[in-house]
Each structure stands twice: as structure tokens, then as C-alpha cells.
Amino acid sequence: MSEISMSNTNNTNGSYSNRTNSSVPSAIVPINDLNSSVNNSDHPVPPTTNKESISCFSIPFFQKLIAEGIGTFFMIFAGCAAVNVNLNNDKVVTLPGIALTWGLAVMVMIYALGYISGAHFNPAVTIAFATCGCGKFPWKQVPGYVLAQVAGSTLAIGTLRLLFQGNQDHFLGTLPNGSNMQSLVLEFITTFYLMFVICSVATDSRAVGELAGLAIGSTVIVNILCSGPISGASLNPARSLGPALVFNRYEGLWIYIIGPICGAIAGSWTYSFIKNDCTIRKLGSKFY
Structure with missing residues (x-):
């Protein structure tokens, strides 16, 4: 794919309410490979960048999985640590x-690992790239990416729980602060917004790829400020799954799986539809 990645994102999150079990803003992050930006820079591009040519049992693919796990770990660790410190x-x-912490964490990890794995850090982003032509991400690599992302998130939350014990131990997951439908719609809209930006800055060669990390991180910040106090601003199934597994709390988890995935898919397809080189748009131009 034009390796996209983010997540992202995420994507952020910490609870901003007084209750330790209230919604925790999350970053969602998912991110692009930033291949187009890397190709125009001094960064050497690994010869195995073509995803279709990489075997799921090869060392290059294993390196990508490690990058996804590490990137997701530090993104979730930084964002949820800010949440815990706040509480x-x-x-x-x-x-x-908290929003700034999530956005900066996403941005830094995109620049650090985008040229290796695409810096998705977000199952919703990975799945969206696989379903949409703009990402060109092979379905056979989706399970590995998702497992690496969830593992990174789970390890990050587990580490934080070891560091903050007793009265400092708070649930770092995402929970609806309003109705389930309200949070579901918010997760859909905010992840749509995030994925739309990712597709634009990280996969379109006409965009300024070097600014992809900044644009995606800024989008995460905006989304958390808008929806954090209501839905927790997950934007990222891995961000919500990690705390759920570590704390063994699964209430409302479906919202943070279905909402972000559907939103990311819709965002990627919408961007593909309105691109100047979109086939449907070319057909429509005949009427003008």
C-alpha cells in the first residue's frame, strides 16, 4: 500500500471524568507507510517495501510486526500514563x-516507524487499508498486524498497572459517558475523520507526505477534545482491547470495535471516491 499507518490512532486516551471507570480519551492512531514521503527524502527505503511480495513467514514481515507492536506499545503507554497521572x-x-500527549505520541511514532511498517498502530486502519484500494494492503497480512497491535496495547497497559498500584490503579479503558448509541456514532465520525486525513496525507502522492505525522497527530488531538469526555475517544480497537484484557472489563467494548472499524472503512472509501483520479469522478465529468 502506499504504506499507510497510524492510528491509530487511537489515538489517546484517558478518562477526564472524576470517576475512575469513566470514559478515557484515547488516541487512536493508525498510520501510513509514508512511502511516498520517504521516497522523496534521504531515508533509505527497504528493498522489501512491496507488501504483496513479502511472505507472512519472512524476516521482513516479522520486522514489520515488531515495529507495529513497539509503536502501539509506546503510543498507548504515553497516552494512558497521562490519563493515570491526571487521575x-x-x-x-x-x-x-491528555489530548496533546496522545497526538504527540502518535506523531513521534509515525516518524520513527512509518517507513518500516506503515505505522498503522490501529486495527481499524489496517482493515480499512485492506478493504480500500488507496492503501493496497494485502489481506494475508492483516491478522499479523492486528495481533501485534493488540499485543503492544496489552503490554503497555499491563506495564502501567504494575507501575501504578493501590490507590493509583485506575481503569484505563474507554467507557461511554452517555448512551451507547451516542458513543457509537461519535466513534464512527471521529475515526472516519482520522482515516480520511490518513488517506490524504499518507497515501496520496500529491500531498505533502513529510507533514503526515503532524497532520495525523493533530487530527487525534482534535478528536479527543471533541469526543473524549463523551465516548473516551478511542478511535482504535487496540486502544480499548488492551485495558479490557488487563482489567478483565468488557462492558461497552463492542462500541469501540464496531464504531472505529466501520468509520475507518467509510473514511478510506470516501477519500478514494473523491480523489481526482477516481474512475467514478472521471465518468461524472462527462456531464459537465
């Missing part, structure tokens, strides 16, 4: 601070 210190970090 333990009279909300000194604040919602804008």
Missing part, C-alpha cells in the same frame, strides 16, 4: 494535556 493528581494534566 492521581487532581486532574493537573487536564483534557487538553
